[in-house]
Amino acid sequence: MKRLNTRLITPQLCAVILLIMLPLVSVLGLMTGPVFISLSDILSIMLGDDGATVGAANGANSQEKLIIEIIRLPRVMLSLIVGALLAACGALLQGLFRNPLADPALIGVSAGASVGASSVIVFGSMLTSGGVMLGLSAISLGAFGGAIIASLIIYRLATGPQGTSVATMLLAGIAISALSGAATNTLSYLADNDMLRRISLWQMGNLQGASWERVGLGALTAGCLAVLIPRETGALNAMLLGESEARHLGVNVEWLKRRLIIYSALGVAISVAIAGVIAFVGLMVPHLIRLLVGPDHRSLLPLSALAGAILLVAADALARVVIAPAELPVGIVTALLGAPFFLWLLVLQRGRS
């Protein structure tokens, strides 16, 4: 029998699956690492607040408690938040550009962040002594600044008297990314060995720097976006028909574009600042969710956020064990995990149509 429905699963089923996976993957993330911590120890550390008795009764010693509280829990939380931010912002941008292959790199955020971070690494040895602000190192601040400046330039270039042209924005994004790439390469060329290593590691994602301050900053950003973005989902759906069609459906297209660009630039800039450049999540996760449940942003955005969170936690857990006791940069793992799965989905989709 020929199935007429083109969807693989309903949004409800997808939500249930992801909500079951989320705590499982998070616990897995807490367990894995150079020191393996058992599930029962994690539960007793998380639930029991009296460390001494718990330790005596269940064997969860104070060292494990410290590992969980200071290292693993903030790291898992940071992965959850950054994964959710990147995936949701990717979905926003794909809707805005009406292109399922758009990605946060397109509005120059990642490339700008690289320039910012590299500049600080190369020139900023005198600045780094300036200390830490909001849990962000000078490198993170540089990345955030670079990301925001790059997206501002691209937005200005694409905005004329007729409004913002997303086509121009795409081209400007490519040009600014190329320019930023050249600047980053120049900086790498000038850098000494140690700086070079830090630049390239930063560009592959950096969740090791997780701290409660970073988690707080990420959570604040994610919280704001979680309140603001759901208001735009109806208009964003209409935008998929085309800008003039959306206008005829009563959407104030110019304002919508402006808000969406601000939200996504902010979301990506913050996540880049607190976790470095993590490719793939923003591009593939929304695409994958769209293949599963369809393009309706009312379900696409929250489900992408959930799936992005799960993917990044899983990828980070894997990154800590594959070449233990050393760690693989998480950006490599996200690409290695996601790309084959994505290809498999594409082949599946091709077989159905």
Added chain:
Amino acid sequence: MLKINSVGLTISAVPLLNNISIDCPRGSVTALMGPNGAGKTSLLKVIAGEHKASQGRVEINGQSREDWKQSEIAQFMAVLPQSSTLEFAFTAQEVVALGRTPHATGLVRDAEIISAALIKVDASYLAQRSFVQLSGGEKQRVQLARVLAQIWEYCEYEGQGNSNTDAILLLDEPSAAFDLAHQLMLIDIVQQISARGVTVVMVMHDLNLAAKCADQMVFMNCGESTAVGPVEALLTPKLIKKVFSVDAEVITHPLQGTPMVVV
């Protein structure tokens, strides 16, 4: 009710429309006709608000086009573009549902409207199909259902909605991708909703199809309206020669009595 008063449009120093005046009373059907590049779509875009008239003004329901907020006008005016560029795999049903974006009538009522609109354009069997996989004619029918859903209250009952506002439907070559049966279906729909008070303005190339349902025709050429008037007055060999540069005979339909152009 729609009034176009001496509208002119110039974009980047290129004059596209010059001194166009058309009066479309409530429930009338106006067919914009003319050769390619005559300015039909440009005029439709001025009415739709995509271009601001350089001269003159468009009056909608007694108020200048610019004085309406986009969100207000979307409540009673729907626009069907020539072609759609939707790249995302919405189902046909979801595409029609987008037509309800300007309204807050609730999911239950919207679902009724969506399925009724799909039935109206003979596309209910496509409801669960992915829009991107449909044929050109099927896509256009689904898009037609979407714009009908947007002004559904006005299409379904006489005198619905705010009594001061009449619904307006702008169609840009709606039948271009349709097969013969669906071209006639389109004519039926246009006649039905105009009888209920919806004002329809459409760009058409098929003179005979337009003659079946239009109350007035506008012959456009080089950005000017060469002739405006009832179908019988415009469908003459002389005017057709002047506007379209085609030699044609006009005869009367043996059964329906409407004028027919034979080339």
